[in-house]
Amino acid sequence: MKPMRNHLWLVLIGLLLAVAGCDERDLATPIDNPQNNFGNGTIRRIVCLAPALTQMVVDLGLGDQIVGVAINDAAAPAGAVTLGTYQQIDYERLLQLRPTHVLMLTDKDGVPARLEELSRTHGFTLAAFDYPNGMFDVYNLLVIRTITSQTPTYDGDPSVASVLGVQDVGVDLLQKLQDRLDAVASITSNAKLKNVLLVIGTNPLTASGPGTVHDEVLTKFVYANNAAQFAANTAPVYDRERLLELKPEVILLLLPNAAPLQDIDQDPRLAELRGLDIPAVRNGRIHLINHPLAALPSTSLPEVVVEMAKAVHPDLASQIDAAAAKKK
Amino acid sequence: MQLAHTPERLAIPAGRTGAIIAALFAAMFGAAVLRLCLGATFGLPDATLLTLRLSDVMAAGAAGFMLAVSGVGLQALLRNPLAEPYILGLSSGAALGVMVQAIIRLELGLAAGANHLGAIGGAMVTMAVVFLAGRRRGVIDPLGLLLTGVVLMTINGALVMLLNYWVGPGGIKENVSQWMMGYLTQSLSLTQIGFVGATGLVGLGILLAIAPAMDVASFSDAEAISMGVNLRRLRTTLFVVSSVLAAGAVVLAGPIAFIGLVSPHIARLLLGPGHDTLLIASALIGATLLILANCASIAVNNAFETGILPIGAFAALLGGPVFLWMLRPHLGRGVS
Numbered sequence: 290m291k292p293m294r295n296h297l298w299l300v301l302i303g304l305l306l307a308v309a310g311c312d313e314r315d316l317a318t319p320i321d322n323p324q325n326n327f328g329n330g331t332i333r334r335i336v337c338l339a340p341a342l343t344q345m346v347v348d349l350g351l352g353d354q355i356v357g358v359a360i361n362d363a364a365a366p367a368g369a370v371t372l373g374t375y376q377q378i379d380y381e382r383l384l385q386l387r388p389t390h391v392l393m394l395t396d397k398d399g400v401p402a403r404l405e406e407l408s409r410t411h412g413f414t415l416a417a418f419d420y421p422n423g424m425f426d427v428y429n430l431l432v433i434r435t436i437t438s439q440t441p442t443y444d445g446d447p448s449v450a451s452v453l454g455v456q457d458v459g460v461d462l463l464q465k466l467q468d469r470l471d472a473v474a475s476i477t478s479n480a481k482l483k484n485v486l487l488v489i490g491t492n493p494l495t496a497s498g499p500g501t502v503h504d505e506v507l508t509k510f511v512y513a514n515n516a517a518q519f520a521a522n523t524a525p526v527y528d529r530e531r532l533l534e535l536k537p538e539v540i541l542l543l544l545p546n547a548a549p550l551q552d553i554d555q556d557p558r559l560a561e562l563r564g565l566d567i568p569a570v571r572n573g574r575i576h577l578i579n580h581p582l583a584a585l586p587s588t589s590l591p592e593v594v595v596e597m598a599k600a601v602h603p604d605l606a607s608q609i610d611a612a613a614a615k616k617k
Numbered sequence: 618m619q620l621a622h623t624p625e626r627l628a629i630p631a632g633r634t635g636a637i638i639a640a641l642f643a644a645m646f647g648a649a650v651l652r653l654c655l656g657a658t659f660g661l662p663d664a665t666l667l668t669l670r671l672s673d674v675m676a677a678g679a680a681g682f683m684l685a686v687s688g689v690g691l692q693a694l695l696r697n698p699l700a701e702p703y704i705l706g707l708s709s710g711a712a713l714g715v716m717v718q719a720i721i722r723l724e725l726g727l728a729a730g731a732n733h734l735g736a737i738g739g740a741m742v743t744m745a746v747v748f749l750a751g752r753r754r755g756v757i758d759p760l761g762l763l764l765t766g767v768v769l770m771t772i773n774g775a776l777v778m779l780l781n782y783w784v785g786p787g788g789i790k791e792n793v794s795q796w797m798m799g800y801l802t803q804s805l806s807l808t809q810i811g812f813v814g815a816t817g818l819v820g821l822g823i824l825l826a827i828a829p830a831m832d833v834a835s836f837s838d839a840e841a842i843s844m845g846v847n848l849r850r851l852r853t854t855l856f857v858v859s860s861v862l863a864a865g866a867v868v869l870a871g872p873i874a875f876i877g878l879v880s881p882h883i884a885r886l887l888l889g890p891g892h893d894t895l896l897i898a899s900a901l902i903g904a905t906l907l908i909l910a911n912c913a914s915i916a917v918n919n920a921f922e923t924g925i926l927p928i929g930a931f932a933a934l935l936g937g938p939v940f941l942w943m944l945r946p947h948l949g950r951g952v953s
Contacts, residue, residue, distance in 0.1 A: 360782070493800040493925070525924025526795065529803050530669045534657045560804030566665060 685903025688877030702863030709773030714739020799929025
């Protein structure tokens with residue numbers, strides 16, 4: 290009798306697990322909402338497999354039509370289903386979402402073959418864009434450029450905005466983006482050029498080198514000299530002697546969601562800088578930019594640029610705020 | 618019991634042993650002087666630069682000798698020539714500790730200490746688990762220890778991957794990845810580095826004191842016991858000292874493999890298997906290799922503006938070919 294009872298427990302646990310696994314959550318959320326008919330009546334069910342693209346779609350006013358996102362997407366709207374990374378996509382869940390558009394950024398590995406096949410067999414639009422390496426790329430990603438076009442499915446897709454059929458909204462958004470950045474630059478370009486080290490990692494101290502979006506916004510819009518401009522790679526690691534040589538006047542720690550800075554003698558993230566005779570340490574010019582979207586090469590950049598500009602040029606903070614708010 | 622005079626030890630004359638150790642010491646000293654002169658510019662440094670460079674020399678030297686001595690201890694303990702500090706999962710434990718610490722920092726918004734605190738915590742917890750699980754009837758079983766270490770290494774690696782996935786690229790992934798490549802600490806003071814190095818010297822001293830017993834323990838258990846060696850005490854001492862040395866090295870330079878494996882072998886090729894000279898020579902070789910690796914990293918940065926590259930890679934690039942060259946006459950002996 291006793292073994293029989295044990296088996297009964299196993300069967301019950303199995304049934305419970307099976308019931309728990311049958312989750313039908315939010316599959317029908319956006320498509321059943323009549324307000325999601327956008328413009329010409331198109332109903333979109335958008336999957337964004339890169340946070341930078343999610344932010345663009347949200348800023349294009351289509352955040353409520355996003356049904357799926359990649360893991361750790363700081364820009365994801367509430368309720369969007371997580372589908373893994375762009376390289377490790379949960380295809381079954383992706384198909385359950387019945388997407389109309391799948392947007393992604395690609396690297397040298399290109400588009401996953403299975404995703405291409407599914408886009409053909411299930412008829413969703415697959416738009417894959419190269420990773421942006423500068424502001425021009427970000428602009429193009431939003432409204433202008435034809436990027437990856439390896440299969441007929443997305444051949445000729447010009448940009449995120451046009452793929453989603455909101456080219457006009459995209460053009461407006463791009464204009465606002467450029468206006469805000471130009472507004473900041475118009476203030477900062479009058480200031481004295483500062484030598485700024487943009488730190489993207491601590492222990493070991495890792496800087497943002499040349500050829501990155503953040504290098505470009507730092508030099509063009511914050512109006513500062515990137516102390517790591519002569520590095521041969523995009524994320525150089527520096528020791529203390531090299532920091533002495535670079536002599537940064539300002540150090541910006543670009544660490545999304547990081548806890549606020551403590552005193553330099555207390556904060557372990559600043560341990561490498563302790564006691565260094567460089568202007569940034571001498572004058573207490575170490576600032577944290579912990580905006581959740583700080584690392585995204587996307588439409589959120591103007592907000593990050595405003596924070597960076599105010600940190601580098603504190604005497605111009607009120608003017609920068611005023612100019613940015615005016616253009617917003 | 619004259620444990621110090623085994624037949625193998627007598628094969629190398631004392632005078633030659635002394636000369637080789639003196640040469641190794643000179644090599645380490647030369648490497649240190651080279652590093653003190655080599656920075657962003659080459660030449661005698663001023664007081665500020667001297668402090669910074671001395672910090673690197675001390676950290677590299679201490680980490681190198683601690684890894685090498687730890688490697689000797691573990692090879693004796695496990696009777697396995699491929700044993701090195703990280704085969705017991707200490708490296709992966711340290712990485713897991715750093716990851717957990719970074720998550721605490723990220724999720725709870727706390728400034729939860731520098732990486733080395735997480736590293737030493739993770740390594741020590743792993744060491745305790747391996748120690749408790751790798752015993753049979755209260756005595757450390759080399760095979761059990763090895764297997765437990767490998768399993769722990771796998772589990773730690775899996776947890777690191779899962780946490781990495783969970784936290785993602787917007788969080789700590791990149792930073793921890795950088796740390797795991799092996800960089801000399803830039804956040805410890807000379808005093809703190811000196812303290813870790815002194816701990817290493819104490820460990821070296823303990824192992825030197827039990828070197829004759831280590832010689833005997835390289836035979837079978839029965840032979841070692843019949844010659845009066847307390848295997849339980851010896852193995853516990855070897856395990857604890859080797860683990861603490863490896864954890865100390867992780868604090869100074871992150872998880873660096875290879876030094877702990879290759880330094881004892883180079884020393885053995887030069888001086889034979891006697892553990893007293895082997896420990897000293899390994900320590901000098903490990904320190905020299907890591908200081909030279911640091912020099913190479915600095916030189917490459919000066920030439921190509923690459924930023925400081927991880928010394929772990931340079932240590933393998935420098936030591937690997939030397940080891941292969943020295944090993945050349947011994948290769949193929951197993952083929953009949």
